[in-house]
Amino acid sequence: MGASETNEARAVALHADVIVDAMRRGLELARRGPARGVNPQVGCVILAADGTVLAEGWHRGAGTAHAETDALSQLGPGAAAGSTAVVTLEPCNHTGRTGPCAQALLDAGVSRVVYSVDDPGQRSRGGADRLRSAGVDVSSGVLRSEGEALLGDWLTTARLGRPIVTAKWAQSLDGRAAAADGTSQWVTGPDARADVHARRAAADAIGVGTGTLLSDDPSLTARTSSGELYPTQPVPVVFGHREIPDSAAVRHHPHALVHLPGDDLAADLVGLHALGIRSLFLEGGPALISSFLTAGLVDEYLVYIAPVLLGGPHTALTDIGVGSISDARRLTVDDVHTLGDDLLIVAHPKGHA
Structure with missing residues (x-):
């Protein structure tokens, strides 16, 4: 050269x-x-x-x-x-x-x-x-x-045109989210609950259905183990047509409440994306999470499993459109964590990046 x-x-x-x-x-x-x-x-x-x-x-x-x-x-x-x-x-x-x-x-x-x-x-x-x-x-x-x-x-x-959706629920070893009388506090222990709140704080928004909101009156905030609010808080989102009382705890959230009809979940997610919400943390209840799952709109699953048996009708999920084993919604397990006496399984839909 x-x-x-x-x-x-x-x-x-x-x-x-x-x-x-x-x-x-x-x-x-x-x-x-x-x-x-x-x-x-x-x-x-x-x-x-x-x-x-x-x-x-x-x-x-x-x-x-x-x-x-x-x-x-x-x-x-x-x-x-x-x-x-x-x-x-x-x-x-x-x-x-x-x-x-x-x-x-x-x-x-x-x-x-x-x-x-x-x-x-x-x-x-x-x-x-x-x-x-x-x-x-x-x-x-x-x-x-x-x-x-x-x-x-x-x-x-x-790429998705919507927020990333994480579905979280806590359940007994036999798949129940609550006892026969409807009580659910607390299925899991303090370590698992602390992990949930840390993940809430990392999300842009937290979502529940009106049924859960009216029955449990959650604040939908992210709190430390000492009860203090995390510096960052998820925007509270409620899906459903029923009115939210002025006295509801969520009305005192640091962020203004977003109330969506829930009839077209895909459209609701597009609307949340337009508000700048990139991640939605679904807290329940079973009907809402099952609806998102059925619509193919869940990207990540966080399932907290307590070593207790409850029996009864209050299952963690409702109908998700699986009529036979061939219709089963297969998941890929990404991680398993031990949190005190409980387990956390992190998974995503099989074949879904």
Whole structure:
């Protein structure tokens, strides 16, 4: 290889290193934005032809400038012409509270766009194709695994178009959620209950049916073992048509109650997703969880099993549309935990990623 070829190869390698370094910086910037809500965390770095950083930006939350627009806003007219935009997520291609980032990059004269993760949104994706059709050099997949890890559940919910649904219930060894007289406090012990509350605190929303709400009057909060509220609380969601009394404990929740009819659970989930809810923690009762299960809308199961026998009619699930063993809803067990005297089985529908 001649000297000129060696220098050219080094220049290409250096350029690749510059792009990777800029993407790492973009991921750092993205983490400054809110981790929850309807929008993803996104960072952007604008590079000059020689690799100099011209501007940086990140998304600060719903209704604010997207990362690309935020970075471009720091440059004067024409300053971005011929530059490279390094973005952690494919530039969006739709108009919401803000305009499409793909068009903003075109208007600024950016000649190259490099991004980490493809946008899976039905409305927002397509920015890469729009840019390519206008003559912009576009490449993707730089630090993809890091980009996907950053986006986390936003990426999953964007692909699903709804929140991730976790169904939780506690039961006796013989599959009962309550004794014959209806009492259910407490089927499981304190270690299991503490685990439940920690998982509540990690969820965006917690859901119950009106039957459970009216019979048990739950507060739907996440509390520590000492009874104090966790710093983060799930939004309370109640499914069903029956009225919720003004005196209900859930009326005193730190977040406003979301009351949904429950007639079309898939549509209800789309509505929750539009509110920025990425994860829904279903607490019951058996009828509501069975309805979600039957509709194929449960992504994860948390089954707390106490070493007690109760008998009686109060089963943990109701009819789930299984008429024969061939119709059984098969699960894949992901983990088994011992919590005091109880067991926690974590599982997901077989064949469901």
